[in-house]
Amino acid sequence: MIQVENLTKKFKDFTAVDAISFAVGAGEFFGFLGPNGAGKTTTIKILATLLRPTRGTARVNGYDVIREATAVRRSIGMVFQDPSLDDRLTARENLELHAMLYGVPRREIAPRMAELLELVGLADRQRDLVRKFSGGMKRRLEIARGLLHRPGVLFLDEPTVGLDPQTRNHIWEYIGGIRKNEGATVFLTTHYIEEAEACDRVGIIDHGKIIALDTPAALKAAVNADVITLQAEAPGEAVRAIREQLGLRAVLTDGVIHVPAGNGAGERLVPRLAAAVPALTALSIRKPTLEDVFLHLTGRAIREETAGALDRMREVRRASARRGG
Numbered sequence: 286m287i288q289v290e291n292l293t294k295k296f297k298d299f300t301a302v303d304a305i306s307f308a309v310g311a312g313e314f315f316g317f318l319g320p321n322g323a324g325k326t327t328t329i330k331i332l333a334t335l336l337r338p339t340r341g342t343a344r345v346n347g348y349d350v351i352r353e354a355t356a357v358r359r360s361i362g363m364v365f366q367d368p369s370l371d372d373r374l375t376a377r378e379n380l381e382l383h384a385m386l387y388g389v390p391r392r393e394i395a396p397r398m399a400e401l402l403e404l405v406g407l408a409d410r411q412r413d414l415v416r417k418f419s420g421g422m423k424r425r426l427e428i429a430r431g432l433l434h435r436p437g438v439l440f441l442d443e444p445t446v447g448l449d450p451q452t453r454n455h456i457w458e459y460i461g462g463i464r465k466n467e468g469a470t471v472f473l474t475t476h477y478i479e480e481a482e483a484c485d486r487v488g489i490i491d492h493g494k495i496i497a498l499d500t501p502a503a504l505k506a507a508v509n510a511d512v513i514t515l516q517a518e519a520p521g522e523a524v525r526a527i528r529e530q531l532g533l534r535a536v537l538t539d540g541v542i543h544v545p546a547g548n549g550a551g552e553r554l555v556p557r558l559a560a561a562v563p564a565l566t567a568l569s570i571r572k573p574t575l576e577d578v579f580l581h582l583t584g585r586a587i588r589e590e591t592a593g594a595l596d597r598m599r600e601v602r603r604a605s606a607r608r609g610g
């Protein structure tokens with residue numbers, strides 16, 4: 286359903302997408318996992334014919350994205366980061382408008398809308414103005430709209446970004462339902478590990494390049510290592526102590542320090558880490574996640590925090606506590 290060869294996109298001298306190649310089969314649930322700025326949106330925009338590549342070729346549903354752009358556009362559904370619903374219309378009217386624009390046969394519109402509104406859990410809100418919807422409801426409606434004309438491929442660019450964790454899980458359940466009931470090919474981009482873990486195959490993208498591509502299980506197996514995670518009162522100091530005293534690569538993300546260990550080497554490292562890290566508050570050993578795969582390949586976390594900034598924040602808090610504020 287998607288065939289990409291040597292695709293490159295440059296913005297002046299900057300290469301946002303760097304000679305990537307990959308293919309996605311019919312019915313596959315395919316994901317691009319990568320940090321902000323990796324080139325995910327640029328790739329998806331080229332595939333959706335919204336951007337022209339600098340070099341290389343891409344076919345979607347068998348159509349060339351440059352020479353057969355109109356045919357590509359008619360055969361895909363898209364949910365992009367910028368909302369594109371009409372706030373002044375009801376949910377139902379938004380869908381009707383889309384059905385007409387895409388030439389969905391008249392008598393198919395009502396049953397198809399009913400089916401999709403049910404699928405995204407908005408059947409009872411279909412006559413409400415979109416203006417009154419929460420961010421999560423709008424995103425769900427956009428997903429329903431993207432599927433309305435039965436596209437061969439649905440593009441979802443970070444479908445849950447900017448939503449709270451609970452809404453994110455909720456949307457994820459609906460996307461799971463689509464996968465089961467619609468059988469559409471889905472290409473999604475994300476920087477959330479949980480979303481990538483649910484894909485059939487994942488391409489890990491960094492600095493415009495695909496650095497690994499396989500099933501989540503195979504990607505994790507290739508790391509062949511234990512992962513130690515630990516928490517400490519001063520995470521920045523802890524990262525430095527681990528790097529300096531033990532010579533190990535430690536990375537801080539979401540307040541948790543990750544230390545990769547060789548396969549089976551985790552347990553031997555635990556006492557050494559406990560001795561090196563001041564004010565250790567938690568420690569555990571586990572098998573790698575896709576986050577660890579990224580870390581293993583790049584030496585960075587997908588959402589890496591800088592230790593310095595965290596220490597500064599703590600310092601400010603301590604100072605304000607001393608002042609009694």
Ligand SMILES: Nc1ncnc2c1ncn2[C@@H]1O[C@H](COP(=O)(O)OP(=O)(O)O)[C@@H](O)[C@H]1O
Binds near residue numbers: 322328
């Ligand atoms: N229109 C543009 N002009 C110049 N640079 C751009 C443009 N669009 C994206 N970029 C740059 O290309 C890189 C990849 O961006 P993007 O594809 O949006 O990444 P992602 O979606 O993975 O966060 C970023 O460094 C971004 O700043």
Ligand SMILES: [Mg+2]
Binds near residue numbers: 327442443
């Ligand atoms: Mg993006």
